[in-house]
Amino acid sequence: MKRNPQLNAHGELQHLITLEGLSREILSAILDTAEPFAEVAEREVKKVPLLRGKSVFNLFFENSTRTRTTFEIAAKRLSADVINLNINTSSAAKGESLLDTVDNLAAMQADMFVVRHASSGAPYLIAQHLAATGRSHIRVVNAGDGRHAHPTQGLLDMYTIRHYKKDFTRLTVAVVGDVLHSRVARSQIHALRTLGVPEIRVIAPRTLLPAGVADMGVRVFQDMKEGLKGVDVVMMLRLQNERMQGALLPSPQEYFKYYGLTPEKLRLAKPDAIVMHPGPMNRGIEIDSAVADGAHSVILPQVTFGIAVRMAVMSMLAGS
Numbered sequence: 001m002k003r004n005p006q007l008n009a010h011g012e013l014q015h016l017i018t019l020e021g022l023s024r025e026i027l028s029a030i031l032d033t034a035e036p037f038a039e040v041a042e043r044e045v046k047k048v049p050l051l052r053g054k055s056v057f058n059l060f061f062e063n064s065t066r067t068r069t070t071f072e073i074a075a076k077r078l079s080a081d082v083i084n085l086n087i088n089t090s091s092a093a094k095g096e097s098l099l100d101t102v103d104n105l106a107a108m109q110a111d112m113f114v115v116r117h118a119s120s121g122a123p124y125l126i127a128q129h130l131a132a133t134g135r136s137h138i139r140v141v142n143a144g145d146g147r148h149a150h151p152t153q154g155l156l157d158m159y160t161i162r163h164y165k166k167d168f169t170r171l172t173v174a175v176v177g178d179v180l181h182s183r184v185a186r187s188q189i190h191a192l193r194t195l196g197v198p199e200i201r202v203i204a205p206r207t208l209l210p211a212g213v214a215d216m217g218v219r220v221f222q223d224m225k226e227g228l229k230g231v232d233v234v235m236m237l238r239l240q241n242e243r244m245q246g247a248l249l250p251s252p253q254e255y256f257k258y259y260g261l262t263p264e265k266l267r268l269a270k271p272d273a274i275v276m277h278p279g280p281m282n283r284g285i286e287i288d289s290a291v292a293d294g295a296h297s298v299i300l301p302q303v304t305f306g307i308a309v310r311m312a313v314m315s316m317l318a319g320s
């Protein structure tokens with residue numbers, strides 16, 4: 001059997017590149033590890049010494065508000081030293097290659113790279129390069145690569161679902177919107193399947209569905225009203241305008257009419273359904289403000305849980 005390149009010979013997580021292929025035991029261990037870290041936030045001194053003396057480098061080659069900031073908070077709560085490379089003012093802007101940048105930061109005794117990049121595979125390339133050059137003790141965490149994966153977003157979404165719904169094995173979950181361009185959707189679907197969610201629905205117009213999406217073990221709906229009937233969890237996706245080529249949608253107004261989550265459409269879900277969104281939201285296009293700010297929304301708790309989940313991932317990778 002082919003070994004998962006994120007795991008060491010003992011089956012322990014060495015890097016976090018994707019949720020695809022990770023076992024239920026590993027996903028559950030990360031969620032369980034995050035629980036006590038959520039309590040650290042309630043303390044007067046919000047710090048534990050697990051990463052004391054370690055240097056975490058945030059390398060964000062694409063914009064971010066939530067992921068970059070919560071990784072920084074998480075690393076600081078673990079007592080790590082955090083270095084945020086400003087890509088726009090770094091030598092990457094002068095044409096330095098990704099691996100040259102990595103080599104130079106590794107020469108500054110980096111212990112962990114948290115990487116966001118527009119190219120799918122960039123974090124994996126870095127992990128491979130570190131291994132090939134005898135520096136596999138430096139950990140790599142994927143903070144979102146192209147359309148490929150956003151594993152810590154997928155994990156914080158699972159933490160949120162477990163927090164509100166307890167048992168994955170009784171749920172119907174809908175993932176709604178721009179699945180074609182979404183690294184978040186891919187990570188969510190892998191995690192939902194691994195954790196035993198019996199019915200995963202994908203709701204999108206045909207132009208925003210990847211080829212072969214049904215092979216991921218999901219039920220596909222193009223009619224949002226049909227797809228939302230009786231669901232426990234609605235996971236909205238952002239329209240990834242920066243990754244769209246050509247005219248995939250008639251207009252934002254038309255998209256909102258058919259695929260925007262409004263109070264009227266939400267009433268088709270279970271009365272206690274929760275509404276999630278990874279952010280940033282396009283209000284009035286993917287989601288009505290009455291829903292985003294309404295009683296079913298757990299969008300801001302997702303952000304808060306993200307800190308604990310990222311603390312769990314970093315501490316496990318560091319072997320703490």
Ligand code: CP
Nearest residue numbers: 064065066067278279
């Ligand atoms: N969910 C998410 O990745 O948000 P940011 O782009 O703000 O990090």
